[in-house]
Amino acid sequence: MNCDPDSLLRAEGLTFDRQGRAILRGVDLTIGPGEIVALLGANGAGKTTLLRLLMGFLKPSSGRVLVGKTALATLSARESAQQLAYVAQVHTIAFPYLVRDVVLLGRLPRNGLLHAPKDADHVMAQTVLEQLGISHLAERPYSEISGGERQLTMIARALAQATPVLIMDEPLSGLDYGYQIRLIDQLEHLASERRSLVMSTHHPEHALWSATRVILLRDGMIEADGPPEDVLTAQAIRRLYDVDVLRLEGPEGRSTFLPKRRQRIASVDAAE
Numbered sequence: 365m366n367c368d369p370d371s372l373l374r375a376e377g378l379t380f381d382r383q384g385r386a387i388l389r390g391v392d393l394t395i396g397p398g399e400i401v402a403l404l405g406a407n408g409a410g411k412t413t414l415l416r417l418l419m420g421f422l423k424p425s426s427g428r429v430l431v432g433k434t435a436l437a438t439l440s441a442r443e444s445a446q447q448l449a450y451v452a453q454v455h456t457i458a459f460p461y462l463v464r465d466v467v468l469l470g471r472l473p474r475n476g477l478l479h480a481p482k483d484a485d486h487v488m489a490q491t492v493l494e495q496l497g498i499s500h501l502a503e504r505p506y507s508e509i510s511g512g513e514r515q516l517t518m519i520a521r522a523l524a525q526a527t528p529v530l531i532m533d534e535p536l537s538g539l540d541y542g543y544q545i546r547l548i549d550q551l552e553h554l555a556s557e558r559r560s561l562v563m564s565t566h567h568p569e570h571a572l573w574s575a576t577r578v579i580l581l582r583d584g585m586i587e588a589d590g591p592p593e594d595v596l597t598a599q600a601i602r603r604l605y606d607v608d609v610l611r612l613e614g615p616e617g618r619s620t621f622l623p624k625r626r627q628r629i630a631s632v633d634a635a636e
């Protein structure tokens with residue numbers, strides 16, 4: 365088997381079946397250091413399933429995941445949590461921990477359950493809270509903050525884990541515009557430190573703004589995998605989401621999408 369020595373995370377022939385239905389089919393991918401990989405696909409395409417397989421939360425029906433050269437399935441929960449951090453799409457914590465304590469939970473895989481956080485852990489928690497612009501929430505109960513603030517808290521917890529690979533399921537959803545852009549800045553900073561980021565998103569613009577690579581998932585299979593400017597064409601968006609868009613090229617080599625105008629509704633036109 366050829367193994368890319370520079371790969372942090374690798375999926376080989378991942379298949380996942382549920383109730384006799386193929387949800388993922390033969391997914392191969394390799395994530396290298398410093399990559400920001402955006403995963404796009406329609407509702408139900410299999411994005412969350414793929415991310416959960418990459419985390420080892422689900423067991424593939426066939427195929428495997430490698431972390432470096434080690435099969436993920438052979439790592440203990442603590443070992444894998446030292447390599448991979450995850451931000452889920454939905455957040456439920458039963459107890460009213462303070463936000464700072466939730467973030468400190470990210471240090472557990474390094475310290476173990478029986479050890480109180482050290483000074484360095486408190487410094488790390490404070491640093492990530494500041495990086496994400498939520499240090500003002502530190503002493504608030506997690507159960508009493510907003511949905512977007514919870515999302516940022518869970519991202520802070522994952523950052524505090526300081527893993528080489530960060531996997532996030534729609535991390536930008538629910539964040540206001542400012543937090544979205546600041547988070548993208550942070551992700552670019554992490555990638556510049558050769559950490560790898562994989563995130564699903566429903567916004568092709570997020571991928572165009574931040575990703576170094578885009579993977580399109582369709583019916584459980586990878587349809588395209590490559591640089592955003594090559595993969596995210598108007599045709600690809602049409603195929604994926606059944607909508608017509610224009611891709612506008614902006615300054616600094618950046619582009620964005622604009623929906624094409626649809627036929628106006630006849631009754632509206634008639635009323636004018």
Ligand SMILES: Nc1ncnc2c1ncn2[C@@H]1O[C@H](COP(=O)(O)OP(=O)(O)OP(=O)(O)O)[C@@H](O)[C@H]1O
Nearest residue numbers: 382383387405406407408409410411412413414453
């Ligand atoms: N526990 C489950 N049992 C059976 N089928 C499931 C289960 N979880 C997900 N599925 C199915 O697997 C398919 C992929 O779901 P998944 O959540 O991975 O999609 P997704 O691309 O993340 O969707 P979304 O964008 O809506 O979050 C869907 O058809 C879904 O109905």
